[in-house]
Every structure is written in C-alpha cells, then in structure tokens.
Amino acid sequence: MRNSLSDAHPFSKLIFSLFIILLSFLVTFVIGFLIAIPIFHINILDLSAVLSNYNDPDNIQFLKYLQTLQAIGLFIVPAFIIAYLFNQKASSYLKFNSISIRSVVFATIILLASIPIINSLNVLNESMQLPDWLSGLESWMKEKEMSAQELTEAFLKMDTLGSLFFNILMIGILPSIGEELIFRGVFQRLFAEWTKNIHWGIAIAAILFSAMHMQFYGFLPRMILGVLLGYLFYWSGSIWVPILGHFVNNTTAVLIYYFYADNMTKDIENFGAGKETFIFLILGLVVVIPLLYKFYVENKTRNTN
Template sequence: MLIFSPAKIRKLPQMIQEPIKQYTPQTNTINPFLQFLTITGVTVGLVIVFSAIAAGVIMAVFGMKTLTDTFAFNTGNPHLGSALWILQIVSTTIPLFLAPVIFARLIMNNTRDYLKPSFNFNPVFLLLIFTIMLFSNPIMEALTNINQKLVLPASLKGLEEWMRAAEQSAQRATKAMLSMKNIWSMLWAVFVVGLLTAIAEEFLFRGVIQTIFVRLTKNKHAAIWITAILFSAFHMEFFTFLPRVFLGAIFGYFVAYSGSIWTGVWGHFLNNGSAVVITYLYNQKIVKLNPDDQHVFNLWAYAFSLIIVLFLLFIYRNVSIQKKPALSN
C-alpha cells in the first residue's frame, strides 16, 4: 500500500502543473578513431562473408570452371559477364550498403548524423550538381593524364608492374560487364553501376566515414579530403587515383553543404551512369566519342573547367548558407 505524507499531498497540485521533462536518449560515446576501426572491421567482415556467398552462387549456377575464370578475368568464358555481375552485386554492393546501415543504426544508434538520409534540401542543389558534373569532365581528363605519367622509383619497379597489372585486370572486368548488346542491358548497368553503387558507396564514405573524420579532425575540409583519398584507395585502381580523389572531394562537399546524403548519391549516379551510357552509345557506333580517349580537351578547356566548377561550388555553398536560418526556425 502506498502512503503519502501530508507534505507530499500538499505538493501534488504543483507537481501536476509542472511540465513533463523531455526524455533525452543517451548518445554513443565511442571514440572517433575506434568508430573508424569498427566500420572498417564491419565492412571487411561483410565483404568476406558475401564474397563467399557470391562464389557459391557462381559455382552453383555456372560451375567451378566459371568461378575460377571469374577471379582470373578470363574473357574467353561466355558466362564471365553474368558471373561478374553476381560478384559485383553480392560481394561488393550489398556489403557496402549493409555496413554503414548496421553501423549507424545498431552500433551508433544515430542514423540521422551518420547516414544523413533526409530529403530536406533545396532542389536547386540538384541542378547545380548536374552542371558541376558536366563541367568537371576536362578536370577529370587532366588529372587522369597527370596520374598516368606518374612512375615509381626504380627500386619499386616490381610494385609498379603489379599496380599496372591490377589496373588492366580491373579494366578487363569492367569491359566484360559493360559489353551491352541492347538497351535493356544498358539500363541494367545504369541501375547497378549508376544507382546501386552510388547509394552503397555514398552511405559508406560520405555518410559514415566522412562523419567520423569530421569528429576526429574537427575540420570539415580535412575530413572531406581524407575520405576522398580513402574512397579512391578503396577502388584499387592506382592510375586513376587522382581523378577519383577529386570526385570524392566533390561528392563530400555536396553532402557537407546540403546536409543530405542524396546530393552525393545524385552526383555519383551522374558520373557512373553517364559513363555507362556513353560506353553503350560508342559500342553501338551511335557516337564517335571514345570514353577511353583522354585527349579530348586542351589546356584552355582545363582552366575554364576548373574556374567554372569552383564558381559553381561557391554558389552551392552560398545556397546552403542562405537556407540554414530557414531550417532552424
């Protein structure tokens, strides 16, 4: 039986009139460096598990020979393209998407800050991103040409040869996957390489990893560029390292200024999807522009491209600053 003292009874009206205190959930206080180690471990673990699953699926569907030919990038196998798609989706796209979601929802319990899934951003950003991606092509070409000329010291000649062999293997795999025979295979490639890859990689890099490095370095710009370097290194394509760092930084600024991961996804999708479409149009002899040609523009185009991209990023930043007071009301 509950017994109330006369003093407590006299305080009941006052207690009833007091506003109910809002419950503030406890936040996860894991050190940012440990957060980085955690997301790295979760990602690597999931990639290993799903790579084994992908290998099992390929072997079950096409047999052991196709499985070995897939990892050897043997283009003579007629099933190589399909097997590579299975490998891409199961061993890469799925784990890269699951890792940041598991980390943000289950480990950090903070989806909003780590994934930034809100669509509450100015639609003008989408137009600005489209224009930035369009005008960034000469810069990408210039960086690619600089990257191709980089050579390692003679003492590291063996490493350089391994890097070039790995790059050529990756290019053969990409060519096998993008040997699109009709518009439906092209749309499938746009969906997987353009959209799904963009979502998975942006959730991981611009969502989780960039947020971790913002908290670790206390500097937004440092976090963006560190994440861009890690993003480029992750792809293991050393002779396109610089242009991919540039892309990663651009995506990083899209997300940092808008506060939404979907701006990064949009830019990433435009980059990947346009590459797929141009490859298809070139293979079908509809356009003459070879997507592998890295000598389309001249020095003036490079300079103009850089000026326009920086100017548009400046506008993008100003739009985000102007919108912040409205969002806080």
C-alpha cells in the same frame, strides 16, 4: 550497446565500422556465392579461371553478379547497420535530408562540367613514373590497372537495352548509394570527429575512396572526385547530393559507352585532356568554380534558415 557506441571515441567507432563492413561482406558473399553455384553452374575448382577469363559471356554475367553482391554487402548493408548502432535513427545519422531542386540542378551540372577537369588529372596521373628501385611495384600497379581496365571494358559491352539498364543499376545506382553512404556518410564523419576538422575528414575519406578502387593510375582524379563529393555533402547537409553526383558521374560513362562505343569512346575519355580540348578544360573550370561557390552560399543560407 547503442548508447556505448554513440559515446565511443571516433577511432573506436572506425575500428568497429571496419569490423561490421568485413563481417557484412563475408556473410553476403558466402550466401550469395552458394546461391550462384547452381544458377551459374560454377565449378569451385575452376573458379580462378572463371574470375580471370573476360572473354566468356557466361563468366561476365557471373562477375556482374559478384559486383552487385559487393555493392550490397560491402557498402549498403554495413552502412545502415553502422548508422543504426551509432544512432537511434539510421536515416538521421546518414543525413537522408531533403534537398532543393536547385541543389539537384547545381550538383548535376557541376559533375558534368567536371568531366574535362577529371580527365586532365587522369592523364597527369597516368604519366607518373616511379624511381627505378620501385620498378617491381610499378610493374605490379600497371598489371592491376590493365586487369581492371579489361574487366571494365568487358562489363561495358552492352548489346541490348536490358544490359544497359542492368549496367546503370550495377555501375550507376548501387555504387553511388553504397560508396557514398560508407565514405561520406560514415568515414567522412568519423574522421572529421577524430581530427576535429571537417576538411581533414573530407580529404581522408576521399583518399580512402580512391585507394579502395585499386586503380593506381586513376588515383588522383578519383581522389579529387571524392573531395568534390565530400564538400557537396558537407555544404548541403544531405547524403542525397553526393549520391546524385556519383550517379551522374558513373551513369554518364555507361551511357557514353552504350551509344558511342564504336566511334567516340576515346574522344570522350580524353575530353579535356589533350591540346585540342584544352579549351574545354578552361570552360569546365569557369563553370565549376562559380557553381560551387553558388552552391555553397545557397545551402549555407538554406541551412541557416
């Protein structure tokens, strides 16, 4: 079976990958939910209320459990299954190759310096207005955005060091590994093979990566982040680089909320987006562009050698 899959057309591989992702998610979710019922004392008849009530700490614990299940069942497990079926060695298909310390440092600085750039794109995205005839769609998008924001804020309420460490696991580590394995390790590769163009592969994977989050007023910055991670993966030849970049991006937000939620959250969210921080946007571009070029040149030379 593996031989036939490895030689299949990229479109067939894509459809098969989607099937594996869906199957893995369903199996993981069903098993995980059955385990959760006695642990969290969930009443199935009240499930809708539980999933929408973000003020109850017990509900938040259950939702965090589901979020963790999603990262494992929807991304991490299917990525390894797909890679195993497409290649004799999953680690080779997903490109778990070694990286230099310099690449680690470059990738970390690039992602940190990109914060004001990403935030300025976020403000631009939030100012988007649809035509009147799409007012219904716009209202639905705003409702989804508000719901996602409320859930995010509920997740980020951390009163103990233990809650901080769990959020780093749930928001920083698991999504960084899972989403990068699927979107960069699998989808980017398949779309590049299908279009016979790595740049199209990076762009399409980034669009899907952003769309998957279902946060429409953050679509543009998340897509650009996906493009950035895609090129870091392509140039380095190692999935560890986008995983690291994704981890830096997510964990930075978690740490900011933990240490500065009471007095600095809004300033950080708008870092690089307002007139008063315009200078940081310019500095971000000044730092990111040459670092990206340096990263490209160094890894091109390293991979050639």
